[in-house]
Amino acid sequence: MTRVLLLLLVLFLLGPIAGHVATPGDRPTPMATMPAKEASTWPSMAPLLVETPLPIRRVPLPTPTPSVMQPLTSTFQSTPSPLPQASPEEVLIGPREGMMVHIGFDVEGDPRILYELLKVLEEEHYRTTFFLQGEWVKHHPEAARRIAAAGHELGNHSWSHRDMRTLTEAELERELQDTEALVKALTGRSTKPFFRPPYGSRNAQVRQVAYRQGYTTVIWTFGGQDWVRGADEESVYRNIVDRAAPGVIFYLHTSYPFNPTAVRRAVRTLRERGYRLVSLGEMLATP
Numbered sequence: 705m706t707r708v709l710l711l712l713l714v715l716f717l718l719g720p721i722a723g724h725v726a727t728p729g730d731r732p733t734p735m736a737t738m739p740a741k742e743a744s745t746w747p748s749m750a751p752l753l754v755e756t757p758l759p760i761r762r763v764p765l766p767t768p769t770p771s772v773m774q775p776l777t778s779t780f781q782s783t784p785s786p787l788p789q790a791s792p793e794e795v796l797i798g799p800r801e802g803m804m805v806h807i808g809f810d811v812e813g814d815p816r817i818l819y820e821l822l823k824v825l826e827e828e829h830y831r832t833t834f835f836l837q838g839e840w841v842k843h844h845p846e847a848a849r850r851i852a853a854a855g856h857e858l859g860n861h862s863w864s865h866r867d868m869r870t871l872t873e874a875e876l877e878r879e880l881q882d883t884e885a886l887v888k889a890l891t892g893r894s895t896k897p898f899f900r901p902p903y904g905s906r907n908a909q910v911r912q913v914a915y916r917q918g919y920t921t922v923i924w925t926f927g928g929q930d931w932v933r934g935a936d937e938e939s940v941y942r943n944i945v946d947r948a949a950p951g952v953i954f955y956l957h958t959s960y961p962f963n964p965t966a967v968r969r970a971v972r973t974l975r976e977r978g979y980r981l982v983s984l985g986e987m988l989a990t991p
Contacts, residue, residue: 786985786989787857787896787897787985787989788897788920788985788988788989789897790896790897790915790918790919790920791915791920792911792912792915793911793920794906794911794920794921794922794923795920795921795922795923795953795988796923796924796925796953797925797951797952797953798951798952798953798984798987798988799950799951799987800949800950800951801950801951802950802980803950803978803979803980804950804951804979804980804981804982804986804987805948805949805950805951805952805954805974805979805980805981805982806832806833806952806953806954806981806982806983806984806987807830807832807928807944807954807955807956807967807970807971807981808832808833808834808835808859808953808954808955808956808983808984809821809832809833809834809835809955809956809957809958810835810837810861810900810955810956810957810958811834811835811836811837811840811847811848811851811861811957811958812837812840812957812958812959813957813958813959813960814959815844815846815847817958817959817960817961817963817964818847818850818851818958819847819850820961820964821958821963821964821967822850822851822854822856823964824964824965824967824968825854825856825967826854827968828968828971828972830971830981831854831855831856831857831983832856832857832981832982832983832984833856833857833858833859833898833983833984833985834851834856834857834858834859834958835858835859835860835861835898835900836848836851836858836859836860836861836883836887836895837861837862837863837864837865837883837902838862838863838864838879838882838883838886838887839863839864839865841883841886841887841890842886845890848887848890848891849890849891851891852890852891852892852893853891856983857898857983857984857985858887858891858893858894858895859895859898859899859900859922859984860880860883860884860887860895860896860898860899860900860919861883861899861900861902862879862880862883862899862901862902863878863879863880863882863883864879865902866879866902867902867903867905868901868902868905868906868910869905869906869907869909869910873909873913876909876910876913876914877913877917880899880913880914880917880919881917883895884896884917896917896918896919897918897919897920898919898920898922898984898985899914899917899919899920899921899922900921900922900923900924900955901914901921901923904923904924906921906923920988922953922984922988923953924953924954924955925947925951925952925953925954926943926944926947926952926953926954927943927954927955927956928940928943928944928954928955928956928963928966929943930956930957930960930962930963930966931957931960935960935962936962937962937963937965937966937969938966940956940960940962940963940966940967940970941966941969941970941973944966944970944974945970945973945974948974948977948979950979951987953984953987
């Protein structure tokens, strides 16, 4: 009897568990599905377009030889061409008519190399355009005066040689205004109407601010590649004469000791081929 009672007691206790039926409330609640975000609300993943590559660090070149370091006594005189009005459009190439080619210079570095270059241009009777950086002019005022005294056109190359795209409108204005004021005070000449942004780095804001200040933004068609590793007189010469075509705008720097000789050779070769070597003012004033 006792065993029967114990068995009945066990069955009584286990009954609710064995007979339990799971209800929806006992199941784990699934995680809510996150609604898909509309494609139109996502930030654009398109890459930012950069108009010009970042500048490549220039490789130091050998110290100029003593013959390059001689000062210039200039006697070359040339009547300046009437300068064109400023334009909001940037310039990469000039008119394709007239067999004109321009070789111009961004001024930097040791002025003694510049003096040798000025001597070559005087001897070759080539009046061209030099873009002046304000800080450089501040440290080399006599060199700026010599460029102007030789009859060459002057352009604005900013004050600090920073990437102009990174500056505010007010900073851009000051870069142009301070350079113009200093150059005009030293030489009596204006840098207008040509502005070349350092590294060719520009955007719509840079062009618009330059235009409001009285400048056309002038870049280039080809560089002489004088700053690349291994550059020398022959490579610069070939980069110019092999790429020359009507309206082409070349640019070089005044800091490399092989440029004066390369420029002399290029000017003579291009003239033999029937080209006219002109300043930016002469090239861009042509209808």
